[in-house]
Amino acid sequence: MSAVHAAGAELDRSVAAAGTPEAALAHKCLYYMQLMREVEDRIERKLYRQGKVLGGVYVGRGQEAISVGSGLVAIPEDVLFPSHRDMAIFFIRGISSRRVLAQYMGRVGGLTRGRDGNMHMGDMDAKVVSIISALAATVPVAAGAALAMRYQGSNGVAFSYFGDGSTSRGDWHEGVNFASVQKLPVVFICNNNQYAYSTPLNLQMACANVADRGPAYNMPAEIVDGNDVLAVYAATERAVAHARSGKGPYLLECKTFRMTGHSAHDMAHYVPKGLFEEWGKLDPIVRIQQRMLEENWATQAEIDQVHAAVTAEVDDAVAWAEASPFPDPSTLLEDVYESQ
Amino acid sequence: MSTTYLEAIREGLWEEMERDPNVFCIGEDIGEYGGAFKVTAGFLEHFGARRVVDTPISEAAIAGASIGAGLMGLRPVAEMQFADFISCGFDQIVNFAAKCRYRWNAPVPIVIRSPSGGGIHGGPFHSQNPEMWFVRTPGLKVVCPATAYDAKGLIKSAIRDNDPVLFFEHKALYRKIKEDLPTEDYTVPIGKAKVVREGTDLSIITYGAMVWTALEAAETLAAEGVSVEVVDLRTLVPLDRDTVCESVRKTSKVLLLHEDTRTGGMAGELAATITETVFEYLDGPIVRVTAPDTPVPFSSTLEEAFLPNAEKVIEKARWLYRY
Secondary structure: OOOOOOOOHHHHHHHHHOOOHHHHHHHHHHHHHHHHHHHHHHHHHHHOOOOOOOOOOOOOOOOHHHHHHHHOOOOOOOEEEOOOOOOHHHHHOOOOHHHHHHHHOOOOOOOOOOOOOOOOOOEHHHOEOOOOOOHHHHHHHHHHHHHHHHHOOOOOOEEEEEEOHHHHOHHHHHHHHHHHHOOOOEEEEEEEOOEEOOEEHHHHOOOOOHHHHHHHHOOOEEEEEOOOHHHHHHHHHHHHHHHHOOOOOEEEEEEOOOOOOOOOOOOOOOOOHHHHHHHHOOOHHHHHHHHHHHOOOOOHHHHHHHHHHHHHHHHHHHHHHHHOOOOOHHHOOOOOOOOO | OEEEHHHHHHHHHHHHHHHOOOEEEEEOOOOOOOOOOOOOOOHHHHHOOOOEEEOOOOHHHHHHHHHHHHHOOOEEEEEOOOHHHHHHHHHHHHHHHHHHHHHHOOOOOOEEEEEEOOOOOOHHHOOOOOHHHHHOOOOOEEEOOOOHHHHHHHHHHHHHOOOOEEEEEEOOOOOOOEEEOOOOOOOOOOOOOEEEEOOOOEEEEEOOOHHHHHHHHHHHHHHOOOOEEEEEOOEEEOOOHHHHHHHHHHHOOEEEEEEEEOOOOHHHHHHHHHHHHHHHHOOOOOEEEEEOOOOOOOOHHHHHHHOOOHHHHHHHHHHHHHO
């Protein structure tokens, strides 16, 4: 899978120029987090308001460290099940920002050719499986993919992403239990952003942490700072090592905060204002930039260059997506079955 | 040697597992116990736990894990212990499996086997015919075999199919019917109905266990000089509208029969299809014989009253014949 990790000339340049593996990793993390932030900002703050993106828009602003830090650990054999706030997974797996934007705009260039919108997309060639709206539904499916990989003699691991709200769902528990009973190679990654639509954690679950659910399944569970991309990366490495070695699933709870409403139409009046301020100071992109400067992994000029390159890439992607046609209504009946 | 309906399914499944290493079974109590109805008895010993996966009581996980394995290129055959329990995995089937190909070009080649139907004193939760929940979900195929020959040929086609297939096995037929089956490999195509008895006066369109009820009624009616044609749909999705309409053109009178309840049942769709397509051939109203719109009752007297039978079919057929 040559496209994996290959998006963006600036990424290649900055990674090659980095002096150490740590610096190279930090550059990758910064690039993908910034790309996700920029694409989502364009979608939510421009294209959606211009009426060019219809339907729901759900972004992962402030949560980019989770999909980036974990997704960069995946090897080509692994199968990833991103949630709706994990856009970077698509970029990491080699799917271009052009196609993601076309997806949001309902164009044929999108991953679903206009059959579905927003983050409801997947590509088995890149080993990324699409969510459905009932989000925890992917959890047993991820367990099944892991079962298949073991069956096929692959050393792949399934990366199963979900939010805190999903852990209240029956199919979350069925999927996790099945994976545990079968000792399947799955890493369960929770974006605990503290709100499921308007429902806060204390109305979602009686335990303090999603990780507290792990022991019931005899499954190791770890709490991670979900706004520290390198911490997420390191924790994912531990989780994946466990799963890949045949010891069964592993649960990572990445604590973060949803810096928006549930979707673009939701002003989140129900969230105490102070929380946005508090978590705004922990922005994962700002934090990795500071770390890169402190560790001398990058200069401010190099960091600015990443931002400029990402902006240019997204300018191009928006233009490409807008040039992609809407689907022809004559294709309406196609692809329901293999043959009609 | 004659083969029961149950053995036919079992043979079909066994032969497909021998033929294709990507085929495996998954479900509750299917391993050592061999399944609630013993369809997979002996599979664990022969194929091993890798290919005969016993699960927790988790229909959503059975359906979901099948989807995941299907996306990865395997061909899982999931067993719902009773078709009634399929509702616990409903979202996985109708929202996940059914829509993957359409949405993102991802085939989900899975089979979900479900023992359905009444007549075994199973009561409200072990007797239902939930096929219509899936018939009206685009992206799913729905198969309801009536004979041992078709059950074996259709389970093989379902396993080889690249779309999700709901395979309803009528449990009252499991050990009731026996046939001599060909020794060589054969399949029955999904989407093709079959005229199982030729006639000229009246058509009965049906499927599943009711095929046998229709044939029993046709035999009695023949003695009265009424020539009944019986069409076995075999597959509900895709629906073989051509064979149905061809039969109506021939007989001009049609009785639609199913064990499922009345409102929103297959008969409604068939009636609409017939009036849209061959209205001018009809010499009488389209008649339905179905179960009433109630849960499936437990007590013998109630269940007998609930289920369509030959007597009820004969009564309606006589009326239609004279119309």
